[in-house]
Amino acid sequence: MAEHGNGDSSSAVVATGEGESGQYAIDNPGLPPHRPRLADVDEKAAKRSERQVSTLFLISIIGTVIFFVGYFAVGRMDAFEDYFEGMSALRVQNTLLGIGSALAMLGIGLGVVHWAKTLMPDHEVVEDRKPLRLEKDREEAEKIVNDVIDETQIKRRPLMRNTLIAAALLAPLPAVVMFRDLDRSEDFGVERMRHSLWSPGVRLVRDPTGTPIRAADVTVGSAMHVIPETLREIPGHGTRLSEKAKAVTLLMRLPMDDFQEPTPGRENWTHEGIIACSKVCTHVGCPVALYERHTHHLLCPCHQSTFDAADEFKVVFGPAGRPLPQLPISVDDEGFLIATSDFTEPVGPTYWERGHTDPEGDYPAS
Structure with missing residues (x-):
């Protein structure tokens, strides 16, 4: 350790301004010579x-x-x-x-x-600062x-x-x-989302093959993506995609004993344990596509909203504000699954304006 005494320093470091001529210990080398390209x-x-x-x-x-x-x-x-x-x-x-x-x-x-x-x-x-x-x-x-x-x-x-x-x-x-192009229509809003291609008698078909589904072929624990059979009848690729975005549906079959008591008026919305709901999450509209067969839970991968398929798709976890809209279903004379009506409420995020009565009287005011 260096010792200091009588005002003298034995440090080997030369501070700024010190030295024989009051210069820096290491002179400023300046800018390197320019090498032309x-x-x-x-x-x-x-x-x-x-x-x-x-x-x-x-x-x-x-x-x-x-x-x-x-x-x-x-x-x-x-x-x-x-x-x-x-x-x-x-x-x-x-x-x-x-x-x-x-x-x-x-x-x-x-x-x-x-x-x-x-x-x-x-x-x-190098430019000096000037007044x-x-x-x-x-x-x-x-x-x-x-x-x-x-x-x-x-x-x-x-x-x-x-x-x-x-x-x-x-x-x-x-x-x-x-x-x-985010909004190409003057009436964009809840009325545009109130109705999809589902209507009484429309068959449920597999997405994307379009194959009709017999109720007898749906096994317990299975889940599949379905669309309305009438989707392919719409001309125009862009229009079909728009309608498909509203009509995409998940179909599952649960054991009959696992269902909760249905809300009055929904007793006939399922068929022998087969149940269907909108695939569009009610939080911000992400696709709900993860199904856990043992708990009957549906999970949205975006923000982890979780819905219970055995209890009318009610929210059991996450930020979603309401259940997934359920699609009432039945079977036709040939045993194929059909819809008995459209979704009874607008599909998509909860922030759609839902506080007024539907013009056709199909939905109650929220």
Whole structure:
């Protein structure tokens, strides 16, 4: 341990300002010498970099076009129904939307980065802070802006500038279209969600094969996804998907002894232990798809809302505010499962406005 005495220090560390000349112990080495890049000294290399940047911006433009093809053509044109069946068209559309969005954003990002690394000046600059002078500051700020514009070479390289402008203008359009399409009808709300394709006599069919289901073929403990048989009769891929989103249903068969006492008026909503409910969670609309056969619980994977199938799908855990809507079912003369009515309340999240009487008188006010 170093000892100090009589004002002398035996420390080996030289503090700032100490030393023979009052200098730093280690002199400031300053900025390293600038090493010019190939594009700085070779105009051909600079032109090549310009073409590369412009190509990346063009890729961004192509990505936006791919997005619109997937969004409008695959999703909206009936002609694609001849090539895609069922959910295949949806998968193609989602793939095009994802690839298009990725290319649109990635092209601009990589283009700007490559532009900065190969063409913009890369000198390191140290600038001392200066006292503020209003008029002088304005002139200096104007000079800085002009210097930045000159350094980007955007005036000298119109190909790169024009492709950047085109890509920047097109890239936000997919987001604008998607946000606009969140509500394509003036009457969007509870009335749109009150009714689905289920109606008296409509057969329950397997999703996605469309095979009708005999009650005798449903075993105890089984669960399956079903849709209305009439879903395939609706023209237009987009319309079918919209209706399917409201009509998707889970079908299960429980032992008869496990059911709780039904609410008055619901005694005939099941058939020999076979019961059906909406697949759309009443919390925020996620698909309920996990069935635990021993407890008869249905679990929503998004926020763990849990519903009891043996007790009219009431909430037993989680944030859901009401039970899953139950679909009344029976069998026809051939033994196939059919619906006896539509859902008796709107499907989907609880936050739908449900506080008024249905115009057709089908549902009571909530």
